[in-house]
Amino acid sequence: MSRCNLQLNQHLQQAMAHRCQQMDTRILSWGLASPALRALLSLNINTVEDLLSYSRKEVAATHGMGDTGMQKISAGLEALGIAWD
Numbered sequence: 001m002s003r004c005n006l007q008l009n010q011h012l013q014q015a016m017a018h019r020c021q022q023m024d025t026r027i028l029s030w031g032l033a034s035p036a037l038r039a040l041l042s043l044n045i046n047t048v049e050d051l052l053s054y055s056r057k058e059v060a061a062t063h064g065m066g067d068t069g070m071q072k073i074s075a076g077l078e079a080l081g082i083a084w085d
Helices: 010-021 034-042 048-052 056-060 067-079
Strands: none
Touching: 010 034, 034 067, 048 067, 056 067
């Protein structure tokens, strides 16, 4: 099982670690950096299906989501055979 390595202050660490453990292992396998993972969690994205309910533009505009994160997400979805608009 993939691990989620978010670096947070102690106050938030336990809550975010719990949320991250519930995240779809397919998303965790994409190797997203902590800011990108936090961006997904801020949108309540835990599964690929949750992700697909947002447009590419909406996810890209989220604080913490950069070009590299978007590239990894796109490549991960492509590997699953999923087109994302």
